[in-house]
Amino acid sequence: MIRFRLKELIADKGFQENRRVTLDEVSRETGIHRTTLSKIANQRGYNTTTEILDKLCMYFDVELQEVAQFVEDPEGQN
Known part of the structure; x- marks a missing residue:
């Protein structure tokens, strides 16, 4: 399963810039x-889509593996 790290990226950006980053801001900046x-x-x-992943990588200035990562599903769960 693919796990998106959007919440962590938003928290990291907010910490680095010493301010609150919101989904609305990310939406405005990325389209x-x-x-x-x-x-x-x-x-x-x-x-x-890959287009959205690309926009997130550019906004957060990170590689794809920082935005999405593969994690194994526990057996029997979807």
């Missing part, structure tokens, strides 16, 4: 709809 960002952050197993 990604706020609902999509919310689903990425909160919905287990959400499926998104």
